[in-house]
Amino acid sequence: MAGAMSILVLNGPNLSRLGKREPEVYGYQTLNDINRGLTASFPELKFEFFQSEDEGALLEKLFHIEDTGGYRGVLLNAGALTHYSIALRDAISGVKIPVVEIHLSNIYAREEFRRTSVISEVCVGVISGFGANSYHLGVRALLGLSGKQ
Numbered sequence: 001m002a003g004a005m006s007i008l009v010l011n012g013p014n015l016s017r018l019g020k021r022e023p024e025v026y027g028y029q030t031l032n033d034i035n036r037g038l039t040a041s042f043p044e045l046k047f048e049f050f051q052s053e054d055e056g057a058l059l060e061k062l063f064h065i066e067d068t069g070g071y072r073g074v075l076l077n078a079g080a081l082t083h084y085s086i087a088l089r090d091a092i093s094g095v096k097i098p099v100v101e102i103h104l105s106n107i108y109a110r111e112e113f114r115r116t117s118v119i120s121e122v123c124v125g126v127i128s129g130f131g132a133n134s135y136h137l138g139v140r141a142l143l144g145l146s147g148k149q
Contacts, residue, residue, distance in 0.1 A: 005046065006048065006072060007048075008047075008061070008074045009035065009049045009050070010051075010061060011076075011077050012079035013055075013081060014053070015077060016051055016053065018030050029132050034132045037135075038136065041139075058081070058088060059088065062092065063091065066096060075138040076092075076100065078101070082117045083114060083116055085119070089118050089122055098124045099124060100142060101117065101120055101123040102127045103126075103129065103134060104129075104131050105128070105131075106129030
């Protein structure tokens with residue numbers, strides 16, 4: 001896969017519980033199911049998948065991929081960190097890699113506190129409410145940004 005466009009799919013707290021946690025909101029697919037779906041749908045791309053319950057690990061991963069190079073973009077489902085992590089916002093703002101904020105559920109149709117994202121302003125765009133397809137739409141957005149669509 002020499003020369004393939006690399007995308008980091010970065011998932012935050014609680015996304016390891018997909019398929020088990022509130023399936024009526026988040027669906028029955030696991031994170032591994034979503035990852036396999038991306039790989040199958042975009043065979044021309046190289047994906048790196050990373051999930052952590054730890055905010056610091058997400059920051060370190062963002063910094064690492066910028067420092068090592070070779071990545072054209074990041075799909076970020078920050079989970080609950082979306083609503084309060086200034087550290088994550090600062091990390092996104094501090095890297096030169098485009099980040100697309102994604103959510104499985106429509107955060108604007110949920111509880112009031114979920115309607116606020118502190119990271120949206122420093123992401124290139126937001127995709128929300130399309131279930132696992134939010135990830136696929138995020139890839140398409142990154143491809144459009146890079147002119148490879």
